[in-house]
Amino acid sequence: METVIPLFEQTHPGVKVNFVEQPFGDMSKKYLAALAAKQGVPDVIGLDTSMVGQFLDAGENLIAEPYSAGELKKDFVDWKFNATTTSSGQMTAMPWDVATGVMFYRPDVFKSAGLPSEPDQVARSLATWDDFIKAGQVIKDKSGGQTAIVGNEHDIFNAGFWQNGGTVVQDSKIVLVPEGLQPLQTAVKAKNAAIGGNVPAWSERWAPALQSGKIATVIMGGWMLGNLQNLIDPDGAGNWRVTSAPGGAFSNGGTYIQIPQLAEHKQLAWEFTRFLTTDTEALNTVFQKTGIVPAYKPAWDSPIYDQPVAYLGGQPAFRLMVNLAQQVKPLAYSAVDALGTDLLNAQVDLAIGGKAAPDQALQTAAMQLQERAQRATDLKLSVATGS
């Protein structure tokens, strides 16, 4: 943002953009409070995909006049643009970036276990989750149980769930069961094969385990590159590579830009939003600083996407992310995403822990969500069963 705002202010003399950064965890809570109080609502807000569903009703419909964002649709990654479009044809948040899901891995660990270690080879030999589980067993065996291929099995469920779209509710139907069943079965299988390291992602033990190579992969959004480089493993340049995840492409995170209905300067807000999401120079400046890949396809024509990434041992990683971005399955957001995800996670842990059968656990999460949505918000949802 520090890089983009001056660019915008140059082209709009007299306009001063006041950028307020919020910690990730506070973001949706503060916006929610501001909307509830109808006070202190910003003109433009960036929302993570995990939060955007909750606020779909709060934004201006950008498809309608005077915004007419529909004209821009063809230039955006399809699923990303469609995901915030409701069945009634409203579109209240503009895509900013695609957070393509990939697998970061430690070639040294793969090599010492006798597994292929070059990105293309890894992608081929770990094309499915079954391959992944087998490789995990090899790594466990060869390291005498010291090294795990993945932090914990919940991460496998997450990636698999997102590969199916990762949608909680679509058209008033809770689709957790069909979307989550096969990934949960895979995660349980992985647990039974004991390939995990019992270290939850983002816990205190995670970063040290990644630095030391005790955990060999991270399967998350491409933005993880910036995190590895700057926060988690800053001394690990050259230790990591990236390739497509077992099971294929998925979306993990990413940001949407919304103009709240309560915004004061809507015209300027739209100019800024449009600039932010479609100005190739601005997008690629951000990309170069952070590795955040824009959802606006014309920006990808730049040669900077083919440049080698020093941290990844000179691997040209971004073209891979851009290509994977176009293979993501369609998905949808809903107002109960946050609650649904929490309820789902609790049940997934139960199933992985062997305390519930996968289909039963997902069914429970879906029923709980249905109940709570009806109770607290009077939202009537049906539950889709089977796959």
Added chain:
Amino acid sequence: MSAPLPVGEAARSAGEGCVRDQTFAKYAPLTPTLSQRERELWAYAFIAPFYVSFLVFGVFPILFSFYLALTRWTPYQSVFIGAGNFVNLLQDNLVHTALFNSLWLMVVIGVVQISLALVIAVALNARKLRGREAFRGIFFLPYITSPVVLGLVWGVIFAYTGLLNYLLGSIGIEPVDWLGYASGSATWIKPAIALVTVWQFFGWNVLLFAAGLQAIPSEIFEAARIDGATDWDVLVRITLPLLRRVSFFVVSITIIGSIQLFDAPLMLLGGVAGAGSGTLGGAESGGLTLAMLVYETAFSYGQFGYAAAISVLMFGVLVVLTVANRRLFFRNLED
């Protein structure tokens, strides 16, 4: 006959209406003093800042939350639904779980923390003890530690591959899944939360008990010993009964504190760095307390009306427990 009214030069130069006695005339102020009523007004003005802020930030939100509890209140709608939220509350599994967890934690934390604090306070009160202040300081230290720091440090200690399991392993005990993320089992979550909370607050209770002990006149102990009382007799028949008021206070704040327990479980299980992040109080919601559920319901899910109803439930539980506690402590006494 009343005293003669002030007359002459002295009274006049001292001003009117304030001097009743000639002998004090020379000390009287030169300007008229305030009337009783004006004095009261000034007093009110001076204490007003507190009461105004208390009304605005304390009383109003409390009353408003009672109103909120009767509405379906989200950022997009505000509909009066009467007792609807409370009807739902009774059938909500998450509320049952949170209520059970909060009561469980209250009982375990209460019993362990108060008995531990009492034993330590009595031991610290022993006459021959050296370094009493140092011990008190050490016990009090966790109380003034930031809950966030506490959560992070204990998160590392309780991690499956963490310090505590390392120590247990070195004496041949299998690792314990304290926070439940390795096995998805909630068995040890509540004990872990209780341990952190006891560790954090027992020092404060030691301090309260120590103050209570020092308030007991030493003559009573001396008289008892002269009459041949053993240490045990002194403790059970003199010390404990005389600590009744302090104990009532300690039990009351422990009940209130543990029903409102929020930061320790959130930091251990639900914070950004927490192991059970995004699972509503960790595995099987084993660490979900009422206060956490209120917070998540309002600020993560945007269901403010329902959250207010849960907080009213919490209030009701506290009222019942506090009244019961008072009955229990003072059933044979008049006060």
